[in-house]
Amino acid sequence: EVQLVESGGGLVQPGRSLRLSCTASGFTFGDSSMSWFRQAPGKGLDWVGFVRSKAYGGTTEYAASVKGRFTISRDDSKSIAYLQMNSLKTEDTAVYYCTRTQRRADYWGQGTLVTVSS
Amino acid sequence: DVVMTQTPLSLSVTPGQPASISCKSSQSLLYSDGKTYLCWYLQKPGQSPQLLIYEVSSRFSGVPDRFSGSGSGTDFTLKISRVEAEDVGVYYCMQPIHLPYTFGQGTKLEIK
Numbered sequence: 001e002v003q004l005v006e007s008g009g010g011l012v013q014p015g016r017s018l019r020l021s022c023t024a025s026g027f028t029f030g031d032s033s034m035s036w037f038r039q040a041p042g043k044g045l046d047w048v049g050f051v052r053s054k055a056y057g058g059t060t061e062y063a064a065s066v067k068g069r070f071t072i073s074r075d076d077s078k079s080i081a082y083l084q085m086n087s088l089k090t091e092d093t094a095v096y097y098c099t100r101t102q103r104r105a106d107y108w109g110q111g112t113l114v115t116v117s118s
Numbered sequence: 119d120v121v122m123t124q125t126p127l128s129l130s131v132t133p134g135q136p137a138s139i140s141c142k143s144s145q146s147l148l149y150s151d152g153k154t155y156l157c158w159y160l161q162k163p164g165q166s167p168q169l170l171i172y173e174v175s176s177r178f179s180g181v182p183d184r185f186s187g188s189g190s191g192t193d194f195t196l197k198i199s200r201v202e203a204e205d206v207g208v209y210y211c212m213q214p215i216h217l218p219y220t221f222g223q224g225t226k227l228e229i230k
Contacts, residue, residue: 035219044208044210044221044222044223044224045159045161045167045210045212045221045224046221047218047219047220047221061217061218063218064218097166097167101214103153103155103172103173103214103215104155104157104169104172104173104178104214105157105159105167105169105212105214106169106172106178107169108166108167108168108169109166110166111166
């Protein structure tokens with residue numbers, strides 16, 4: 001059974017940093033691209049970015065709103081994807097989801113809430 | 119960015135009746151591999167989104183066959199043949215080929 005479990009969310013002040021983790025099981029993590037999405041309270045879904053599998057260079061892509069502030073990485077030995085969020089803004093407040101992505105985001109975690117507020 | 123436009127934004131359907139949601143993209147979703155990539159998701163109240171349909175018309179594992187997807191190029195449709203109470207929630211279309219990936223605004227389905 002595929003499982004994705006996000007962790008690391010919480011309350012953080014504007015300008016500070018936070019790192020989210022996504023622990024995966026039930027599939028060959030190293031063969032999969034992994035994405036992060038987010039959903040602000042009462043709003044729709046937004047793509048944050050993804051990291052490709054090592055077979056495709058392990059490279060990353062980001063939404064313009066987070067580029068230069070957020071970094072996605074992966075540890076295939078632990079089956080974990082990370083979302084490092086720096087210089088957080090109040091508009092980054094959202095539930096963050098990780099997904100397995102192969103031209104579709106097929107499995108989603110339960111999400112972790114990040115609240116950016118002073 | 120590719121703009122995804124869903125209509126209607128809300129639906130109220132009697133159980134057992136059909137429902138249909140349209141999604142239009144501002145650019146073609148036909149990829150160089152010959153496939154067209156368009157996904158449909160359902161986010162039930164208080165839950166994470168779940169994949170219903172991928173590549174326009176392929177049902178994801180475990181999705182009931184009352185859900186079907188169709189379309190090509192820039193025009194796509196999700197149909198529910200007979201709505202059930204468990205189908206309530208917000209439906210989103212998403213394009214996963216042009217960066218950034220983008221979603222429609224969402225269509226809220228309620229039961230009459």
